[in-house]
Amino acid sequence: MLITPAIVALQLIALSVAGTVLLAAGFAWKILRHWNIHSGSELQLRLERRTYLISTLLGFALGAELLSLLLFAQTAESLSGQFVGAMCATGVLNVNPFGFPTLLLKIALFFLAALWLLLNRVDNRGYDYPLVRVKYGLLLALAPLALLEGAVQTRFFLGLEPEVITSCCGSLFSATGQGVAAELAGLPARPALVLFYAMSGLLLVMELAFRRWPQLGPLFAATNLLAFTVTIAGIVAFLSLYVYENPNHHCPFCLLKAGYDYVGYALYLPLFAATAAGMGAGIIAPFHRIVSLQATIPGEMRHLTGLALTGFGVFYGLATWLILRSNLILLG
Numbered sequence: 261m262l263i264t265p266a267i268v269a270l271q272l273i274a275l276s277v278a279g280t281v282l283l284a285a286g287f288a289w290k291i292l293r294h295w296n297i298h299s300g301s302e303l304q305l306r307l308e309r310r311t312y313l314i315s316t317l318l319g320f321a322l323g324a325e326l327l328s329l330l331l332f333a334q335t336a337e338s339l340s341g342q343f344v345g346a347m348c349a350t351g352v353l354n355v356n357p358f359g360f361p362t363l364l365l366k367i368a369l370f371f372l373a374a375l376w377l378l379l380n381r382v383d384n385r386g387y388d389y390p391l392v393r394v395k396y397g398l399l400l401a402l403a404p405l406a407l408l409e410g411a412v413q414t415r416f417f418l419g420l421e422p423e424v425i426t427s428c429c430g431s432l433f434s435a436t437g438q439g440v441a442a443e444l445a446g447l448p449a450r451p452a453l454v455l456f457y458a459m460s461g462l463l464l465v466m467e468l469a470f471r472r473w474p475q476l477g478p479l480f481a482a483t484n485l486l487a488f489t490v491t492i493a494g495i496v497a498f499l500s501l502y503v504y505e506n507p508n509h510h511c512p513f514c515l516l517k518a519g520y521d522y523v524g525y526a527l528y529l530p531l532f533a534a535t536a537a538g539m540g541a542g543i544i545a546p547f548h549r550i551v552s553l554q555a556t557i558p559g560e561m562r563h564l565t566g567l568a569l570t571g572f573g574v575f576y577g578l579a580t581w582l583i584l585r586s587n588l589i590l591l592g
Contacts, residue, residue, distance in 0.1 A: 292400075325373045337517065372401075376402060495512050
């Protein structure tokens with residue numbers, strides 16, 4: 261097993277998140293069963309006092325969970341020189357069967373944690389805490405994933421043996437290979453590029469419709485999640501080729517390397533932030549009819565949709581610049 265400060269930090273974050281979520285899960289069950297804001301009982305008063313403490317602890321823990329995704333990606337990239345055959349983070353994640361599952365769990369928890377933090381923020385601005393059951397119900401759904409992520413990440417780090425010979429990104433993100441990564445790498449460049457930019461138009465149309473009809477919130481949230489999926493596919497299918505100026509190099513992780521000016525961070529950070537903001541705006545929209553949130557939800561929706569459009573705009577703007585400046589002629 262390799263031990264680095266980053267690995268220790270990631271394990272401490274995982275342990276803190278798991279412990280906090282376990283503590284909060286028991287409280288969440290009580291909230292779902294007994295919460296009644298109109299009651300003056302001793303139990304209700306205890307629940308109201310404890311919810312401030314639990315929400316604060318969860319805020320710190322889930323905030324750290326958001327940052328752990330970035331730290332995990334950077335750690336995997338920094339360890340690539342420790343393994344024979346690893347050229348980037350792909351090789352490190354391939355050292356054992358737990359690397360990519362850890363990454364996928366962290367991505368899922370990133371969006372769920374961002375949503376919980378948003379619901380908590382909105383709920384605290386309502387005088388009768390109208391979303392308290394919603395946010396603690398979400399917590400109960402989030403808890404098993406947080407525990408699983410901690411266990412899988414621990415197993416991944418315990419299995420990092422330097423003598424293991426791993427595979428490079430060329431074998432995984434290859435059009436002739438097998439699996440989801442190979443299928444993305446094998447997507448025809450022209451249709452993938454058309455879909456990539458068509459998605460930006462759909463996002464803009466949905467944003468305009470959402471501002472006028474807030475009841476389209478769930479559809480807007482789904483559109484943002486679809487846009488995230490399409491853009492990741494586009495990065496693998498064609499955008500990475502323009503960055504590397506190599507028609508056969510599809511790896512989305514090499515973009516994080518210094519040799520490519522760390523352009524991956526400039527792409528992924530606004531993309532993840534925009535997706536989380538867009539999904540959050542769509543998911544809180546149905547609550548705008550609640551009396552205590554009628555003054556809060558519209559402002560939050562405008563702020564989040566603006567953040568989503570800005571993030572996607574930065575992403576698409578940078579992607580377009582990378583294509584235009586490239587010396588690769590991919591499409592005749």
